[in-house]
Amino acid sequence: MTRRALALLAAALAGSLAAAVPVLGHENRPGFLEMEEKSPGVYAFLWKAPSDGETEIHIAPVLPPGCALATPDGQQLTTSAILVRGTLHCEGGLAGRTIAIEGLESTATDVLVRVRHSDGRLESHLVGPASPSVTLGGSTTVSQRAASYLKLGVEHILMGIDHLLFVLGLLLIVSDRWMLVKTITSFTIAHSLTLAVATLGFASAPLPPLNAAIALSILFLGPEIVRVWRGETSFTIRHPWVVAFAFGLLHGFGFASGMTALGLPKAEIPLALLLFNVGVEIGQVFFVAVILLLERSFRTLEIRWPRWVEALPGYAVGSLGAYWTIQRTVMLFSEAR
């Protein structure tokens, strides 16, 4: 088989992989359930179903017995409801009651449950597939909430295959250690900037075009990687940190979608923003470290890869970027219609 044919095969493989795991490439936003006590036993109720941007996730909170929900437009709390607002009446308050999330076990998403009691106590729990229910009781401490935001950040980057693929593309382009540090740092600064700007509500980006643009940023790196192989040069290859910064601004809006969906109260945002961002960076540093260590280990073990295997990461970046760009652009237009 010729090299070109093998490269095509590799691209086809990567493409079918992308088709097989479409859900991995998208923004996953956790669900959000908030109850704010207005008068004893009466709560302002808000439920936002989670979303991964493309498919619907069918989950809904199961209210404790003795609680009744009244909604202004008669909306029911069903697993297909996206957003439910209303007033919750609970005899004797929510303390000691258990709230479960129906259907959460069979998903890969989290729900943040927050309760503000009339005495000002705040409790917040991150429930996931492993523990789909929570018993409300005492307020959570700042460190517990901080840990859950940190976890959310790590999860967000680990599930965001598109962000990781962009970082992989950058790693394939940079040529020395100093450039690597500059590039990863500028990507980090850029996405932290827009993450903060978007979370604090100064700016926002609509999700469908944003996703398409992020896909485009991955696709953009594909040809640059091929140039590196051919020993050619370009602006991106000479100054990858500039590109990393520019596209990092985009990716920051993507990260923000994992947080703005929570609809956190103003006072909580600085803490959440900081810890979520730290979580994202931990995940990213971990990914970069594993890739670099693996590459180094392969050299120590004197592995001589066939050409097409060496090209595989590059083709994966390019072809997955192209696939997502097309897919998300099509979605953009089909939604606009």
Next chain:
Amino acid sequence: MRTRVPPAGTLAFFAALLISARADAHLVTTGLGPVYDGIGHLLLTPEDLVPILALALYAGLRGARAGRLALFVLPLSWMLGGLLALGLGGAISAPVPALSFILIGLLVAIDVRLPDGAVATLAGSLGLIHGFLNGPALAGAGPGALGLLGIAAVAFVLVALASALVVSLKAPAARIAVRVAGSWIAAIGLLLLGWTLRTRGV
């Protein structure tokens, strides 16, 4: 710098053991989907994690070629074993992990000079058997074949990193630190075997 490797290396190795040992050896749900569940399962199951690391250390002691062979043979045979278990069902109840600890630990401690082919065979058998043992944890409500993919991926990364690290160790003291680690692993296996016999009332 080089001479500081042995204590730091051994310490780090057992710190890793400690961290992994603190968790339960059962099915892990990370909430991040089956692939990550598989990854979590392996990292939190010392019965599987320690023999993989021990094999990587041994392959590293035998040199780059043995490391290469183990790197590819182990994850593939682990997948194969796991798929067999998912297809056939059933489980082995013999004290397999203890025997793996003892066998591979001894090989590392004594630094037995087996040929590279034997290292590959060892990696293949270890992967097949332990992969097969993963079957019950993966089947049913478990993460299934995708979880197996996560397990094999972590095994690949761990073998690559650990064996390359050992290959790069040139100082005799550093190689001895690796052998000390092997002797500890064999010792753990012996105690585990005794414990298994005792709890069964043999």
Next chain:
Amino acid sequence: MKATFARRHTSPEGLLALLVLALAMSPARAHVQAGEAAGFFSGFRHPVSGLDHVLAMVSVGLWGAQLGAPAVWLLPVVFPMVMAFGGFLGLAGVPLPGVEIAIALSAVLLGLAVAKEARPPLAVAAVLVGFFAIFHGHAHGTELPTGQSGLLYSIGFVVATGCLHLSGIAIGLVHRWPWGRVALRVAGTLVAIAGFGFLWRAIR
């Protein structure tokens, strides 16, 4: 991958630290169960809880450091395995007579060896240490509480024993200075005296 950036070597310790970090960050750590972790810590506590055991283990390290290579690395490689074999016998219910006396005697003899800076042939030293290691392991094996997680207990046990050896060897590094040699011999004498105390208690 264009790989020039990693050509210069970082230290292997750095790599290991990263590996540990990687394991520590495993998202599933949140699901650690307290009962399982207890197995590790009770295993870890066991070897360091009895003074007779601790003194004998540290003396092995001290003596190894005095003897220098190859004993200094042969002992920490062989000892854990032989001791685990003793533990295996204890767990399997194989009776071994005079365990308490042998343990006390090991403290006496190892202490004396350090005090006299004895230099027997390597094989003799190894057999002596190995012989006593079986008794130490056996004592721990028969005392293993039931209902523990066997693997985690074993890991804790071996790690604690190994750490005792390593601290003995680390202390023994003072052997390179003249005052250090004297200090080691004094320490050996103290261990031997303590050993006589244990022996008296065991025989009575």
